Ligand code: TXA
């Protein structure tokens with residue numbers, strides 16, 4: 001059921017049930033982070049392997065400090081600058097966080113989501129919320145309540161509707177155990193924004209040798225359709241020579257390539273707008289009778305780096321056999 005009743009969501013969460021919640025990034029599938037049975041329901045609902053840890057959401061930085069044994073100065077600076085907001089910190093966990101939440105890792109991922117309904121919900125609860133994105137494991141993250149309903153509606157008792165997510169791409173994940181802080185997932189807060197606050201950081205968003213570290217599972221997180229990234233006019237030419245133009249959908253950054261099945265992310269070339277529309281566009285194209293989605297990289301700056309990362313992972317979905325998601 002979809003609704004805007006915060007009290008109903010609170011009661012279900014207190015009873016150990018999962019509830020889908022809006023955030024500024026994507027919708028999450030939330031449960032009481034202190035209740036292992038409730039957390040287990042998240043894994044089962046999403047069909048998510050238990051070795052992929054969950055982010056814990058709190059209503060404030062103060063609440064984060066009750067969940068972790070320490071916060072380095074760099075983490076504190078980032079928290080002050082960007083929370084509430086699309087930034088997740090990896091910090092050493094206290095025992096109150098069940099091992100199931102962190103998949104046995106010594107660190108917990110924590111963030112304060114910037115959405116008024118969810119902040120109100122969190123402030124009414126006596127526990128934080130463990131919440132991965134509210135999609136079946138491996139698929140594109142949901143950015144509206146209807147996206148959640150379409151795929152998980154029958155499995156969860158309530159979807160709190162907070163409208164379309166205004167960032168539209170998941171949070172940036174950063175850890176502090178390395179010489180320089182390391183970004184493990186690019187997301188709603190750009191590398192440029194982070195470096196303006198704490199100086200140089202490392203970016204390590206892939207690991208095939210140690211995929212468990214920082215949740216760097218090889219991504220899947222992809223539409224069902226084949227996605228090809230490249231020069232769209234050249235790709236269209238190739239497909240029309242092969243007489244396969246009708247099978248093709250186009251996801252373009254700002255140009256109109258004249259393809260009948262085309263989504264333009266931002267006609268004015270605005271990267272934030274493009275990020276906000278990306279996942280809904282992938283879902284739309286995925287639902288059409290096409291066999292391939294042609295797309296192109298966006299400028300690789302600010303949130304554009306996170307967009308390109310997600311496009312690459314969407315395109316990688318068909319070739320990787322290891323499941324994983326962001
Ligand atoms: O924007 C977001 O972060 C959204 C909203 C709902 O908050 N959440 C989200 O969660 O994207 P999820 O589970 O789809 O992705 C979280 C990523 C996973 O790749 C996971 O492996 C990693 O964070 N992660 C979570 N806890 C971790 C930990 N303790 N250590 C390393 N990586 C962790």
Ligand code: MG
Pocket residue numbers: 132133141325326
């Ligand atoms: Mg996810």
